Amino acid sequence: MPDITLLIVDDHPVVRDGLRGMFTSAPGFEVLAEAADGREAVALATGLRPDVILMDLRMPGGNGVEAITEIIARGLPSKILVLTTYDTDSDTIPAIEAGATGYLLKDAPRDELFTAVRAAAEGRTVLSPAIASRLVDRVRAPQGSTLSAREREVLRLVAKGTGNREIAAELFISQATVKTHLTHIYEKLGVNDRAAAVAAAYDRGILG
Template identity: 45%
Template sequence: MIRLLLVDDDPIVRAGLRLMLGGAPDLEVVGEAADGAEVPALVAAHSPDLVLMDIRMPGTDGLAATEALRARPGAPEVIVLTTFNTDEHVLRALRAGAAGFLLKDTPPQEIVTAVRRVMAGEPVLSPAVTQALIDRVAGLTGRDTRAEAARARLALLADREREVALAVGRGRSNAEIARELHLSLPTVKTHVSRILTKLDLNNRVQIALLVHDAGESGAG
């Protein structure tokens, strides 16, 4: 069973999520919170595998809660909930270690699928959406400095690790990377793990964001 914690200040949204997720045989909602400040205690009490986190909440918002949660060892995965068109802070959540984001009007079955994908190690972000987020949000102050810092971090990787990182930045799955680079699937997984360790990153989304920051996402 995948254990879920729902964090949203709207009780109607929480009720809807609980209803749709509770119908899946492999998902279990183990707790709910209306404010990001409640998250640490609930995570300690219920040990969820994944947190569905609203961004806009009174008190402690989902961005601050995600940053605090993902900084802890053994933290659960986080998927942020957003309205996208009005929320310009999704990238901050992804940089903090969230595994992706869902629009609040995402069809129920897609939310269930997204939860399963994240728990299988796949981010819930298409390459097109990743690029749209970066174009919308990341732009602005410090872009050149961030690009230089990202390129310096990528330079720490061995040649093959860098090739794998660039492929992750293009939204490729492990299986696709294996085919493109003529590697075995276990070898690709090993490279991804080494990249995460060397660069002190949480997940594949952060690899992709680093590649985009470096201006390398179109490579290959």
């Protein structure tokens, strides 16, 4: 059986070196090239047509989701396995919707990574356990039903027209923490601003 050919895409040279070393030392894999951003990834994937592309997501100079979208649009046969440190819905969902075959976190054990690449090369979907369980929860639960108690408190105050500074004072948290809660609320409700969050919360019965 021929070796599985790989393209490694990551903006950190140390990560690329580590992955290259890992796969070069293991039987059954051949690293064809490395790319430091999404645009370079698309160009190399088009020319080399690797079996599997290990794709980071957040990179300057063309991010992973844009690269995945372009690679799929070009009809390339390569399977794309996202390998990232980020597991938020705002990263996971767009990558999978764009056409990624799988999604693993960078702290995955070496053997799990090898198994995932082999599975991806065969066209099988690969998801880290943490990502898989969150996607299942997202599908099963109505959007917004997973808001934490603290997020609901923040949202109730937002609905009253309370500003971030006042919310922070009332809940004894920092303004930065308020902003973090709002980011998570927007993600979970699928909205982009305070007004839309409040409207969505009333619409779904989160705020009565």
